[in-house]
Amino acid sequence: MNEALLRSLIPGVLGVLVRRGVDFAAAEDAVQDALVEAIRVWPDDPPRDPRGWLITVAWRRHLDTVRAEAARRRREDRVEEEPPPGPAPGVDDTLQLYFLCAHPSLTPSSAVALTLRAVGGLTTRQIARAYLVPEATMAQRISRAKRTVSGARLDRPGDVGTVLRVLYLVFNEGYSGDVDLAAEAIRLTRRLAAGIDHPEVAGLLALMLLHHARRASRTTPNGELVPLAEQDRERWDTGMIAEGIAILQAALARDRLGEYQAQAAVAALHADARTAEETDWPQIVEWYDELVRLTDSPVVRLNRAVAVGEADGPHAGLAALAELGAPASTSASGRHPVPRYAAVAAHLHERAGDLDTAARLYAEAAGHAPHLAERTHLTRQAARLNSRAR
Incomplete structure (x- = not known):
């Protein structure tokens, strides 16, 4: 059984059902049923047209579900006629699915989960393991996301920026569990680049x-x-x-x-x-200047301060860092609103020769680090400077 082939076919099959008027949640369920059937049947009887086979089986599963629900009688009448057998249409709805899964009404975490499920073809268990959450929690998240986008049609252009942010979120999760999310994000972005x-x-x-x-x-x-x-x-x-x-x-x-x-x-x-x-730090500073112009993001300004410190010296970097607000502007929790501010400030103070301040800031940054590896690294930096001060 070629799992990679199956995963690559899922978006197109799902898109065909949605374009035929099936709401997203029902279409996704039907496609999953078809995939289970493919795993059972294909090893002994591989189809000549895998995509067409999946579309036919998924459509029949959907019709079976509709017929079984008396409350959907009116809808059953509308979809009763099954399309004639034959080659599947050549239209690829994968691109539209990217936009649907990055629907503006979804939270970032829900958009990521739905993208991995509907476009990436990952199972709920794989996604849950990748995000280190219980499978039931991820199943609920995906179900809510499917309900949110149900009824949305694939006939309007989507927001490319939203899709790219979702894919970048997937990439930045890196690797955990049995799914390499960084590699998966690259694969999905390649597919998007091929379609747009x-x-x-x-x-x-x-x-x-x-x-x-x-x-x-x-x-x-x-x-x-x-x-x-x-x-x-x-x-x-x-x-x-x-x-x-x-x-x-x-x-x-x-x-x-x-x-x-x-x-x-x-x-x-x-x-x-x-x-x-x-x-080439001066050129990197120039690119960060462009990024500030494009986004005016505090995180970009933070990274620019690092680059300025490398290009023009640590005192220049600290001056650039001051544009983000002095440490006195931290929240009630004692944490600066810009992530990694303390770590960058520590680095620049160390380069400027102020080791006591640098050690204190490294320790502060370690206390707010979101990941164990980063926390360990920052703690060791603080310990290194404290040992030199003795």
């Missing part, structure tokens, strides 16, 4: 590839974080870097700059440097 000619789609794909190329060097065998400047660049995937840069260059040539292209340009400059010392 948009420079920001290409920009996101390039960004993912350039980040993913460094994956093997990001942690030690013990799972400890390795900062970018200390990573073994021999372990970077040069083929993936070359592909990402080529995709980015083609996107930039269209002169329709967006935030993902600019982020990918920063990643490309890091990837292009043979050593950390050879990094």
Whole structure:
């Protein structure tokens, strides 16, 4: 049984049912029933037209369900006529499904889960394991998302930006459980790029590839974080870097700059440097200036402060950091509203020679770190500076 083939066919089959007027939740249930049947039948009797087979079986499952529900009698009359057998229509509704699963009424977590289920073809159990939540919790999340988008039609253009944000959320989850979400996000973004000619789609794909190329060097065998400047660049995937840069260059040539292209340009400059010392920090600052213009994001300004600190010295970096608000502007919890503010401030203060302040800020950052590996790294940084101060 070719699981990859089955997963690749799911969006098209689901899209056909939705286009025929089946609400999303019912269509998704019918497609899942068809997949179960395919797993049972195909090993001994593989179809000549797998997509057409799945469409036919899913449609029949839907009709069986409709006929069995007396409360849906009127709808049964409307869908009674089954389309004649034959080759499946050539229309691919996968692109429209991306937009449907990134519906603006869904929360980000629900949009991600629905995308992985409907477009990615993952099971509820796989998604739950990837997000380290109980399967029942994920099933409820997906069910609510399906109910939310039920009735939405595939006849209106969607918001590309929303789809890209959902895919980037998937990518940033990285790897956990038995599903590599970073690789899955790249696969889905490749499919999106094949179906839509948009420079920001290409920009996101390039960004993912350039980040993913460094994956093997990001942690030690013990799972400890390795900062970018200390990573073994021999372990970077040069083929993936070359592909990402080529995709980015083609996107930039269209002169329709967006935030993902600019982020990918920063990643490309890091990837292009043979050593950390050879990094073109002034050009990275220029790209962050573009990102500030495009997004005015506090996180972008934070990263820009790091780049300024590398290009013009730590005091210049601290001045750029001050634009985000002094530590006195922290919330009642003592945490600065911009994530990783304390960690960046610690790094810049250390480079400026203020080790006491840096150690205190590293410890503060460790207390707010969302992941164990990051917390451990920041705690060790604080301990290192405290030991030097003795």
